[in-house]
Amino acid sequence: MSFVAKPQSMSFEQPLLLQSGATLHSYQLSYETYGELNADKSNAVLICHALNASHHVAGVYENQTNSEGWWDSMIGPGKALDTNRFFVIGVNNLGSCFGSTGPMYQNPQTGKINGADFPVVTVEDWVASQERLIQALGINKLAAVMGGSLGGMQALSWTLQYPQQVEHAIVIASAPNLTAENIAFNEVARRAIVTDPDFHGGHFYEHHVLPQRGLKIARMLGHITYLSDDVMNTKFGRALQNGDSYQYTTQDIEFEIESYLRHQASKFSEYFDANTYLLITRALDYFDPARHYGGNLTMALAKARAKFLLVSFTTDWRFAPSRSREMVKALMDNKLLVTYAEIDAPHGHDAFLMEDARYLAIIRNYFDRIAQTIQEASE
């Protein structure tokens, strides 16, 4: 049993100018914190989430079974990121559907659900909104910002947008931008949602329906790309759902893998917002710090001042090790301090959420070193 976590919320009344040119006049962020901020305010670690996660990063909610945070294996008292030593902050991104301002909530100015009218947000916008939260919590400089996948893109962007405010960036299973193939997968997911007749151009709330058919397709597809071919073969292979004879059916379940994917998709479509899915996949597509430098990542990362830990996983074909190595090279070109670990794990992209002893040991050692530096500075 893990410790008890308590969600909080903070309102921001100062308008936020977004990358798109639109303005959010005010907004709320859901967040959680674990551990205690030290007297120097030098032990804060911000965790950035990926596509479908939230501010509930670690711990459990009181009297709710199965409510472990999404990175509970990583974060907690005595864990790799030790909340006895660090003050850890989880935050739900703008545009998401777990309490922070987004498409499924009312616009206070119009009284209507935002729906598709909610503006497009980017990784840079998220980081800007997170920075205000950090300031509001009285923190001038983060000991570390950490994230996997899209969370890793935010960690990287922090070091470029607020280079003086990040001591360490931990960028896991991430990439400096998406490849055409990844954009293509995102586009299939979006088309499945947008062409669902229950989507109503993103204003389905008013019609009291949910585009669950589209969301399910999006989730099934996403799920496949988070796993590796290997782990799917080990876990499911060609096992049949019923006995060992073919039923000869095209519409019913025949293989176990089909049953698993349908079940996961069904659960997901019950709680996840369709407009959020569009927004977050688009934020992934758009992230590309080298874009304003003619594709030169070394030049794009020249602003960074943080020290870096990058981690990738060999069977991750969505955010392949080669993409991490591009970042390592560009950071080293800039003479920044970089530690890089490439872990031979079978779980594909999802490995960053798994309890792999080698992976957790690397994170633990890295934070041990940070904790030691903080300790020395306060003595």
Place this chain on the structure above:
Amino acid sequence: MSFVAKPQSMSFEQPLLLQSGATLHSYQLSYETYGELNADKSNAVLICHALNASHHVAGVYENQTNSEGWWDSMIGPGKALDTNRFFVIGVNNLGSCFGSTGPMYQNPQTGKINGADFPVVTVEDWVASQERLIQALGINKLAAVMGGSLGGMQALSWTLQYPQQVEHAIVIASAPNLTAENIAFNEVARRAIVTDPDFHGGHFYEHHVLPQRGLKIARMLGHITYLSDDVMNTKFGRALQNGDSYQYTTQDIEFEIESYLRHQASKFSEYFDANTYLLITRALDYFDPARHYGGNLTMALAKARAKFLLVSFTTDWRFAPSRSREMVKALMDNKLLVTYAEIDAPHGHDAFLMEDARYLAIIRNYFDRIAQTIQEASE
């Protein structure tokens, strides 16, 4: 300009017992032939098609521009498979939508469109129906049977179902069965079709609608998996559709790759039958000759008597070279004559349809050798 091809059709009144236990009381096959059958009837080559292709393998239709057969780069007078020397047969599979008996045609017994009532057909059923066509054309033994992808599965199955009737099998970009990941991709495509409200359980013909939304999603997804990450990066990369500024949109096209996929999907949904898509992806899922041998492929292939050419492509992640190597090993375990070429091509699974000089040279040389043997035997 290629030679002129002419589609033909043959009716079969003898019932065909299918693997599922169902019976097709009678059926029609669309086919084409190119070149001349020699006096010994020893120069016939059967071409088996993959998911969305047809009997129109080579040549063009009279007065129809852009009507090249799908393997026209490979087959024709003086080409790698030379129709001046070989009698080549293309056939549309049962259950498909290009003239052979399938879901979108009337059941002569009931007068109704078959729709979802058309029985599930397998690779083995296709081969059995093809064998009757070959017999009807007066051919006892094929000089070769050749196919790529699902077509390669049919070529392999020919050597197991009719070992005495195949001299050579040419199995390109294929596999001895699908992995869990491949089944999973097929399942996403099927769910997109089946959950389209216009699908009506597969009886959409009666409702005068087509489940085009689902078909488009299926096609977009399929298309991604036929290409390699590399070729998509080279061809599209992160190029934007309009200028070089982001439009900040989640529902409209932003990247070129999105425009390309939507266009391909739209074309496909105009002509391809949704029930056929379900049937053919299921035939892919079901193919697994080792299934009745506890997964032992060597035992499963012991019946084969043909000589084999296998070809795979390095960037094909859907039917990876490792899957071809499994077949090569099992065939060699059985002391069969096997030639194997692994071609370092960038085009992913689609490479088997491309004009790659090395690839075409291998096929040409192999057929030259066959032609020489035929020549010697007739002297």
